[in-house]
Amino acid sequence: MEQSQINELGDELYAALANCRTISPLTSRGFEITVEDAYHIQQRMLSRRLEKGEKVVGKKIGVTSKAVMNMLGVHRPDFGYLLDGMVYNEGESIPMDKLIQPKAEGEIAFLLKKDLLGPGVTAADVLAATEGVMACFEIVDSRIQDWKIKIQDTVADNASCGVFVLGDKLVPIDQVDLALCGMVLEKNGEIVVTGAGAATMGHPVNAMVWLANTLGSLGIALKAGDIVLSGAMGAMVPVVKGDSLRVTIGGIGGCSVKFV
Numbered sequence: 211m212e213q214s215q216i217n218e219l220g221d222e223l224y225a226a227l228a229n230c231r232t233i234s235p236l237t238s239r240g241f242e243i244t245v246e247d248a249y250h251i252q253q254r255m256l257s258r259r260l261e262k263g264e265k266v267v268g269k270k271i272g273v274t275s276k277a278v279m280n281m282l283g284v285h286r287p288d289f290g291y292l293l294d295g296m297v298y299n300e301g302e303s304i305p306m307d308k309l310i311q312p313k314a315e316g317e318i319a320f321l322l323k324k325d326l327l328g329p330g331v332t333a334a335d336v337l338a339a340t341e342g343v344m345a346c347f348e349i350v351d352s353r354i355q356d357w358k359i360k361i362q363d364t365v366a367d368n369a370s371c372g373v374f375v376l377g378d379k380l381v382p383i384d385q386v387d388l389a390l391c392g393m394v395l396e397k398n399g400e401i402v403v404t405g406a407g408a409a410t411m412g413h414p415v416n417a418m419v420w421l422a423n424t425l426g427s428l429g430i431a432l433k434a435g436d437i438v439l440s441g442a443m444g445a446m447v448p449v450v451k452g453d454s455l456r457v458t459i460g461g462i463g464g465c466s467v468k469f470v
Contacts (some may be wrong), residue, residue, distance in 0.1 A: 220254025290369025328426025331412030
């Protein structure tokens with residue numbers, strides 16, 4: 211794609227974000243968009259946010275579980291950027307007027323203490339670079355109308371990232387079995403989704419390895435201090451104003467959020 215077209219689409223997505231509205235799928239516009247093009251569009255959208263003073267605090271891995279792949283019809287993982295303007299803390303309320311068509315995912319968040327630069331990053335490298343893990347919610351939100359996305363649409367839209375909520379407990383990574391830990395997601399007091407760490411590419415560390423090596427092929431490092439959301443442990447849950455959610459992950463802890 212021409213740079214002018216990349217800029218135009220990135221600016222359109224940024225305007226949709228800023229104005230809390232949706233746009234038609236980029237893949238429905240009648241021209242070819244590769245996944246590489248989509249990442250360039252993502253970078254343009256990101257640059258607009260950075261111009262407004264936001265700062266990158268980490269990365270997210272998207273479309274890692276079969277449940278989410280099947281819901282979206284997207285069958286490969288992707289990544290996006292986490293910015294400080296997206297962060298909410300345990301128990302905080304999220305205003306719905308900041309979101310468009312949100313869905314909640316229960317995930318494991320990694321906090322890094324060392325840099326990781328692929329290619330060649332292994333599971334052992336990820337474990338050695340991790341300060342600890344937390345329970346978290348990713349509130350995914352698409353700027354694409356009715357979630358009618360192909361992989362290029364979600365990639366361009368910063369991997370459909372909205373905001374995220376971190377639990378208040380950081381657990382050393384050697385104190386929990388990340389593949390076997392169970393996840394229970396409650397909505398308004400009722401269990402609506404269950405899952406396990408193995409739902410995330412077989413093991414959340416596998417997702418981290420994929421991210422480090424994918425970024426490394428682009429010359430991008432994961433940095434000490436970065437937060438990385440490793441991907442959904444179960445299906446996405448639509449939310450509306452007034453909903454209260456809690457996710458509990460065995461051996462790690464919980465995280466709560468309310469939408470107002």
